[in-house]
Amino acid sequence: MRAAAAKNLVRLLILVEVVVGLAGPGAAALSMDYYGMSCPFAEMVVMSVVNQAVMDDPTLAAGLLRLHFHDCFVQGCDASVLIDSTPGNTAEKDALANKSLRGYEVIDRIKQILEMQCPGVVSCADILALAARDAVNMAGGPYYGVPVGRRDGTRSNAADTIALPAPTLNATTLIQMFGSHGFTTQDMVALSGGHTLGVAHCASFKNRLATETTTLDASLASSLSSTCGAGGDGATATFDRTSNWFDGVYFRELQRRRGLLTSDQTLFESPETQRMVNMFAMNQAYFFFAFQQGMLKMGQLDLKEGTLGEVRTSCRLVN
Ligand code: HEM
Structure with a gap:
């Protein structure tokens, strides 16, 4: 009798975990309502800080x-990109591929508020995922549900950023690289x-200016040459004409050979991916969906699962 009651209690607890999303520290599965009880305003805090930040500086989206993206491609979505270097360790954020990452202060602000509201509950990796979604949405892109419950990693090593794609890659290599993480070509x-x-x-x-003359629009080539000639490696150019606006213009620019990186233009030049570029250029709603x-x-x-992960108190420091 008692054993049956205990069994039923266990069943009930499992059900509550699954339904309410209160999976414990060992759980890797994400859920939409993971913070529903423990930090009910977490998503609202992220959204309001991101909205304010993007309103103040639209380029922050x-x-x-x-x-x-740079978090997830290196050691998984574990906020390893946010950890600061220490005297004995050069962290991911100080690797060459990450030198121009921006927005750390926005994440710090969110974390600070959440630590006051519900200390030790909301992971930095979840904050990154939610902030990216809200940034895209603020810039006019789609709003989508983000399942949460990620745990923060404890390792951040500059050498691991080798996992990030280089801007000189062609479509075949990009397909392979993304494919190795389970992504389709689309x-x-x-x-x-x-x-x-x-x-x-x-x-x-700048590699493209001399070597990719047939796949780079002549007027863009000349304007990029003068930008880089005047400002050197530190000068910047926008990926498309509407760089603070999330839309399908990027794909339409590729059709006109006005892609910025080799890895952008290759998507139109390669028969493996051109069809998709054309589809996204024509149908923005389909791009948003994909x-x-x-x-x-x-x-x-x-x-990260169980003891492999933690919820950091400061996103910049391992607990
Ligand atoms: C397909 C392979 C990719 C390559 C080779 C690549 C490479 C790059 C490079 C080289 C930059 C400019 C860095 C600089 O010069 O400062 C950049 C910027 C950027 N990338 Fe990617 N990227 C890729 C995929 C992605 C993905 C999947 C996302 C997000 C979903 C993304 C989002 C961005 C954004 C938003 C910027 C502009 C950042 C800013 O203005 O601060 N990239 N990427």
């Missing part, structure tokens, strides 16, 4: 989206559409 092309926001430095695209699908997958890369 790009920075926040890229932070989440996911990869849609996620590259993240370049509808933001800028790149000359160091990232982008959301890609972000959902990206946000669940290599999640």
Whole structure:
């Protein structure tokens, strides 16, 4: 009798965990309502800080989206990109590929408020995923549900950023690289559409000016040459004409050979991906749909389980 009651209690507890999303520290599965009881206003706090930050500086939407991507592709979505270097360790954020990442202060502000409201509850990795979603939405892009419950990692090493794609990659290599993380070719092309926001430095695209004359629009080539000639590697150019606005213009620019990076223009030049570029250029709603699908997958890369993860008190420091 007692044993049966105990069994029923266990069943009930499991059900509550699954339904309410109160999965404990060992759980890797994410849920939409993970903080429903423990920090009910978490999503609202993230959204209001991001909205304010992007209103004050519209270019920050790009920075926040890229932070989440660079987090997830290196050791999974565990906020390892936010950890500061120490005397004995050069962290990911100080690797060359991450030098131009932006938006750290926005994440710090969110974390500070959440630590006051519900200490030790909301992970920095979840804050990054939510902030990226809100930034995209603030810039006119889609709003999509972000399942939460990620745990923060304890390792951040500059050498690991080798996992990030280089701007000189061609479509075949990008398909392979993204494919190794479980992304389809369509996911990869849609996620590259993240370049509808933001800028790149000359160091990232100057290779094209001399070598890719047939796939780079002549007037863009000449304006980029003068930008880089005057400002050097530190000068910037926008990925598309509407760089603070999340839209399909990026893909339409690729059709006109006005992509900025080799890895952008290759998507139109390669028969493996051209069809998708054309589709997204023609149908923005379809791009938004595919982008959301890609972000959902990206946000669940290599999640930390149990003792492998923690909820950091400061996003910059391991507990
Ligand atoms: C497909 C492979 C990708 C490559 C090779 C790549 C490479 C780059 C490079 C080189 C920059 C400019 C860095 C600089 O010069 O300062 C950049 C910027 C950016 N990337 Fe990517 N990226 C890729 C995919 C993605 C994805 C999947 C996203 C998000 C979904 C993304 C979001 C961004 C954003 C928003 C910026 C602008 C950042 C800013 O203005 O601060 N990228 N990317």
